[in-house]
Amino acid sequence: MKALLKTKKGINGVELLEIEEPQVKSHELKVKIHATGICGTDMHIIHDEYSCNYPVVMGHEYSGTVMEVGNKVTDYQVGDRVVSLTAAVKCEDCVYCRSGLYMLCEERLSIGSGVNGAFAECMVIPEKIAFKIPNNVTLDEAVLTEPLACMVRCVIERGTVKAGDYVLVSGPGTIGLLTMQVAKANGGNVIVIGTSQDKERLKLASELGAFATIVIDEEDVHEKISKLTSNLGVDVAFECAGVGPSAYNCLKLLKKTGLYVQVGLYGKKVEFDMDLALTKEINITNGFASEPTSWERALRLLEMKQVNVAPLISTKLPLDDWKKAIEMVDNKDAFKVLFVPNGEIDA
Ligand SMILES: [Zn+2]
């Protein structure tokens, strides 16, 4: 089968190869991949900013259909539509695993970085990490369950948004617009900020229910936020861009005693104005990946139509077009780009 792998460091280390189809073991499911999203983490892997086990098939945001089950599997059948947690391998025994925090396990190997992922025609996963997709959610929409689950963790399980809160989302990428929608589902009035390069994304933010949007290199963001929040600043700020100036804006625009939530990954060390945080008594938290509870909630948000992910999908490409896909994501020419390894264009 065809698969897109990271085989070594450097851009030459991204290769589309013909590899053997994986064999299913007793407690595993073999999943025919419908589509896989290209995520910020994949881009960090491609650009050598995130560690992985070479050679590895990338891709962890996917949906698919069960095509074969192991001989001890009882809860799944051929034809079931599934998504899954990314933590495919973990010890199941450490203090973190025992509380469901698999992403913090020292022995964790994740789909698409530690073990083979979904930029391929099919993939094998342990049945334990799978979730069935609700009937009224399309396979295309379900691809976004993984990033949505991560945002559920950031907004609800690690952070808190209360009804009536002024909420700032800095960075209107996929992550930002999912964060915005989860915060809104919790009753927040969400202000989304971005640069003039992000205008299309900010427009989409408004369409998806942002309370206000601000183009930071064209408008006075401090003045505008002051006006919107009775001179106080926002109650909660989510840094979703993963760049230093965005973190500074979040700190600056928060009200004193506000909550700062780090969502984006920087891919390098950055400066953070800890004195500003301290003198405003800012609470700081963050979220890394997701736990099973985040997935259950994410799937419910999709099923109940409290979050709308379909407009975030802009492009679907076969694996053969991987160079074009990476370029589009790098240049921000597209919103969410999906690979369709089996050529299934419609969900
Ligand atoms: Zn991801």
Ligand SMILES: [Zn+2]
């Ligand atoms: Zn563990």
